[in-house]
Amino acid sequence: MPDNILELRDVRTYFPVHRGFLVRRQTGAVRAVDGVTLSVRRGEVLGLVGESGCGKSTLARTILQLVPTTGGMIILNGRHLGEATRAEILAERRDLQMIFQDPYASLNPRMTVHATLAEPLLVHGICGPGEVQGQVDELMRIVGLAPRFARKYPHEFSGGQRQRIAIARALALRPKIIVADEPVSALDVSIQAQILNLLSNLCREMDVALIFIAHDLSVVRHISDRVAVMYLGKIVELGPAADVIDRPLHPYTRALVSAIPVPDPRIERTRRRIVLAGDPPSPINPPAGCAFHPRCPHAVDRCREAVPPLVPAGPGREAACIRLAELPPAGS
Amino acid sequence: MPLLSVTDLRTYFHTRNGVYRAVDGVSFSVERGETLGIVGESGSGKSVTCYSIMGLIPRPPGRIESGSAMFDGVDLLRCSPRVARAIRGRRVSMIFQDPMTSLNPYMRISEQVIEPLLIHGRTTRREALVRALEMMEAVGINDAAKRIHYYPHEFSGGMRQRVMIAMALITRPELLIADEPTTALDVTVQAQILDLIRRLQSELGMAVIFVTHDLGVVAGLCDQVQVMYAGRIMETAGAEALFHGPLHPYTRALQRSIPALQPKGRELFTIPGLPPDVSKPMPGCAFVARCEHAAEACSAAVPALTEVSPGHSHACVRVLSGEIGEGA
Numbered sequence: 001m002p003d004n005i006l007e008l009r010d011v012r013t014y015f016p017v018h019r020g021f022l023v024r025r026q027t028g029a030v031r032a033v034d035g036v037t038l039s040v041r042r043g044e045v046l047g048l049v050g051e052s053g054c055g056k057s058t059l060a061r062t063i064l065q066l067v068p069t070t071g072g073m074i075i076l077n078g079r080h081l082g083e084a085t086r087a088e089i090l091a092e093r094r095d096l097q098m099i100f101q102d103p104y105a106s107l108n109p110r111m112t113v114h115a116t117l118a119e120p121l122l123v124h125g126i127c128g129p130g131e132v133q134g135q136v137d138e139l140m141r142i143v144g145l146a147p148r149f150a151r152k153y154p155h156e157f158s159g160g161q162r163q164r165i166a167i168a169r170a171l172a173l174r175p176k177i178i179v180a181d182e183p184v185s186a187l188d189v190s191i192q193a194q195i196l197n198l199l200s201n202l203c204r205e206m207d208v209a210l211i212f213i214a215h216d217l218s219v220v221r222h223i224s225d226r227v228a229v230m231y232l233g234k235i236v237e238l239g240p241a242a243d244v245i246d247r248p249l250h251p252y253t254r255a256l257v258s259a260i261p262v263p264d265p266r267i268e269r270t271r272r273r274i275v276l277a278g279d280p281p282s283p284i285n286p287p288a289g290c291a292f293h294p295r296c297p298h299a300v301d302r303c304r305e306a307v308p309p310l311v312p313a314g315p316g317r318e319a320a321c322i323r324l325a326e327l328p329p330a331g332s
Numbered sequence: 333m334p335l336l337s338v339t340d341l342r343t344y345f346h347t348r349n350g351v352y353r354a355v356d357g358v359s360f361s362v363e364r365g366e367t368l369g370i371v372g373e374s375g376s377g378k379s380v381t382c383y384s385i386m387g388l389i390p391r392p393p394g395r396i397e398s399g400s401a402m403f404d405g406v407d408l409l410r411c412s413p414r415v416a417r418a419i420r421g422r423r424v425s426m427i428f429q430d431p432m433t434s435l436n437p438y439m440r441i442s443e444q445v446i447e448p449l450l451i452h453g454r455t456t457r458r459e460a461l462v463r464a465l466e467m468m469e470a471v472g473i474n475d476a477a478k479r480i481h482y483y484p485h486e487f488s489g490g491m492r493q494r495v496m497i498a499m500a501l502i503t504r505p506e507l508l509i510a511d512e513p514t515t516a517l518d519v520t521v522q523a524q525i526l527d528l529i530r531r532l533q534s535e536l537g538m539a540v541i542f543v544t545h546d547l548g549v550v551a552g553l554c555d556q557v558q559v560m561y562a563g564r565i566m567e568t569a570g571a572e573a574l575f576h577g578p579l580h581p582y583t584r585a586l587q588r589s590i591p592a593l594q595p596k597g598r599e600l601f602t603i604p605g606l607p608p609d610v611s612k613p614m615p616g617c618a619f620v621a622r623c624e625h626a627a628e629a630c631s632a633a634v635p636a637l638t639e640v641s642p643g644h645s646h647a648c649v650r651v652l653s654g655e656i657g658e659g660a
Binding site: 051052158160188189190191192193194196197201215216217218219221222223241242255256258259260261262263264265266267268269273275276277279 | 373518520523526527548549551552576585586589591594596597599600601603
C-alpha cells in the first residue's frame, strides 16, 4: 500500500467562458485550479487556505469528481480517477467523502436523520436492511447526538447539530479521506470549537485523512498537520501548519497572516500590518509570471517573466517565489 | 455628556410562537470620538440593538417595550418621525453587513452616494457630486471619476463596502454604527476596511459603534467593548481589561474557545449546550444553563450590571460576591 492515500499531479480545472447568443464561441476560460500538485498521507489533516475565488472549493469538487478535470491526474488509492469508469468512481467514492459549508443547505429537509444516514449504507450495500438501525444509532453516538433524535428532520436541529449530522453522513461509509469545505465558517465561536474538537478526534481515532478548507488561518493552524496556501488557482506555499503560519515565507502568505486580527489589544497596537492593495486579479486573465506580482510589495521585473515553480524551502516546506532568498527573514 | 446614552432598552418581537426578547434591558453610552465594540454570538441581540437606535425595527412584529436612547438631548426612540429623519443619515449613519444586498442594483453609485446630501443638505447636485467624488477617493477607490457612474454589480465586494462607507460618511456624521461590516469579506480586504474606518474616524472625530462576533477585530479597533448574550450585556470593559482580565464566566469561556489563543493540538475548550431560547422566560442569569460556575443564586434573579472598577462592569453574582476569583 502506498503511504499517500491521495495524489494530485498538475491538476487543472478550467471553466469555459462563452460569448454570443446564436453563434456561441469560447472566448476564454476561468482557470479555477491551475496546476496543483499535492499529496495527502494516510490519517493526515491537510489545511487548504486562501481568499474567496482562489480555487480552493473548486479543487475540493475536482478531487471528488463533482466537476470534470481539464488536465492532470488525481490518484486515489493508487487508482487514476480520470481513467476510471462511472461505476469505478462510484466504488472509489466510498473512500472519499465531503462535508459542506452550509449545514442548512447540505441536508435534505424532507429526509429524517435516519433516512439521511441510512441512504449511503444501503446504496453502497454496506449492510442489510436489518442492520441499518444499529449502524445509524452507532453513527449518531460517534458524533455526539442522541439516537432518539433519529426520526427528526433537519429543521429541528441547530446549526452545530446539523453539522454533526453532516459529519455522521460522511463517516457512514468509513472513508479513508474526507474533504471538508469551510465546515465551521457558518457557526458561532462556541459551537465552532465543539465541531473542531469532534473532527480532529474522529480523524485520529478512525485514521481518516482530512482536507480541511477554510479562510480562518487560526482555525487551520489549530487543526492541521500541514497547510497549503492557494492564490489564483495555484499553491504558493506548503509546509507544516505551525511553521507556515508562524513563519510564513511567500510574500502572499506573509500578507495573509498579517491581515488576521489578533484577539489581544496589546499585540494589535504594536504589530505592523502588511495591507495589500486591491483585490485578487481575475482568473480569466491572470497576470503574466507570478500571479501575485501586481499586489506584491517585493515584486521586481523578473517576477513578471515566468510562473515561479513550487521549490523546496526548508524542512518539509515548499514555496513558489523566486525572491525567497532575498526577502527579509520570515516572522520579522 | 455622552453623545449617545441608551438606557434599559427592551426590544421584543411578538410572533405567533411567542414573545422573543431580542434585546432585554440594555444600557450603555458612547462618548464623542470613542469606539465601542459590541460582541456576541448570533442571536445575542447586538444587531437588534443597533436597528432599534436607528429606528429600523419592523413594527409589527417588533416593538420597543421600554428604554430611551438619548442622542445629544433627543430621545431617538420617542421623537417624531420628522426629528428622527433629520438625525438619521446625517448625524448618525449606519453600515450594514452585506455589501452585496444593501446597495440598490438599479441605481448608479453616484446617485446612491449623493442621496443623503440631497435629502439633508441644501446642496446642489453639482456640489454633491464633487463631495461624492472626494469621498470615493478618501475611501480608496481608484479612478473614482469614472467609476462613480458605475452600477453596484460592476464593483467587487470590498469595493461595494467602500461605497457603503463613503455613503455613510458623506454627511460627516457624529456617530457611525457599523454592523459586522467586514464579516462578508476576505481577511486581506477586511484589513483594508478596518484601516480605512480607523483613519476616517481620526480625521472626522466621529464616534463608532462596531458590532462583530470576531474578538480579534474588536481588539485592534475598540476603546470600550461590551459582551452581549441572549439580549443582555454580560460584561463591559476597556479593550485591554476585557482581554487581559475578563471577569464574567461567559467572556472567559468565549476567549478560551478561540483557536487563536490556544496552544496547537490541544483540545479546544467548549461551552456545553446551546444559547437559550429567548422566547422562554429567563428569571435568572441568561448564561446559567451553560456556566461551569452556576449556583442556586444564579437562577434566582436577573443579575444587574455592576461596575467593579472605572469602566469595567459585569453581571455575575458569583464573581461579585468573590466566590469565583480572577483566573478561576
